[in-house]
Amino acid sequence: MATNIFVNIPTADLDRSKAFYEALGYTINPLFTDENAACVVLSDTIYFMVQTREFYATFTDKQIIDPHSQAGxxxxxxxxxxxxxxxxxxxxxxxxxxxxxxxxxxxxxxxxxxxxxxxxxxxxxxxxxxxxxxxxxxxxxxxxxxxxxxx
Missing domain, CATH: 3.10.180.10 (2,3-Dihydroxybiphenyl 1,2-Dioxygenase, domain 1)
Structure with a gap:
């Protein structure tokens, strides 16, 4: 059974995140990218959904951590x-x-x-x-x- 993996991570600056992940050699899927999130393609089955902190918060009732000081x-x-x-x-x-x-x-x-x-x-x-x-x-x-x- 093939499984796609979508890892959701928050960002304070979506454009900066897209540029960072593209610099690593990954691509952005424009079909699943807008002002709230970007779909970073790592492979045929693995994706990062880099989301603005505000948009990321709509998927949970928990506090969104600051990854600079807390490990998620x-x-x-x-x-x-x-x-x-x-x-x-x-x-x-x-x-x-x-x-x-x-x-x-x-x-x-x-x-x-x-x-x-x-x-x-x-x-x-x-x-x-x-x-x-x-x-x-x-x-x-x-x-x-x-x-x-x-x-």
């Missing part, structure tokens, strides 16, 4: 290589994003966090294909290393 969700996206992780984070920083913490290297997995200009957290990661297939412990044992306690 961390969205993890895979890359094909460590270099791919570094490249997209570099593009994001150049486009006005922020890297809130140092890269995390677990041997079998490498990740870097990128905050968009609104503070929404994106984690870009690469995982060794063997670790994804066999699990991190088996992969690291085969490499003659211990699995880090944080993993």
């Amino acid at each position: 969700a961390s969205i993890a996206l895979s890359a094909d290589s460590r270099e791919g992780v570094d490249a997209i984070v570099a593009k994001g920083i150049e486009a006005g994003g922020n890297e809130p913490r140092p890269a995390q290297d677990y041997g079998f997995m490498y990740s870097r966090d990128l905050e968009d200009p609104d503070g929404n957290n994106l984690s870009y990661l690469w995982m060794a294909p063997e670790a994804a297939e066999k699990g991190p412990e088996a992969y690291m044992t085969g490499q003659g290393a211990d699995v880090p306690a944080q993993a």
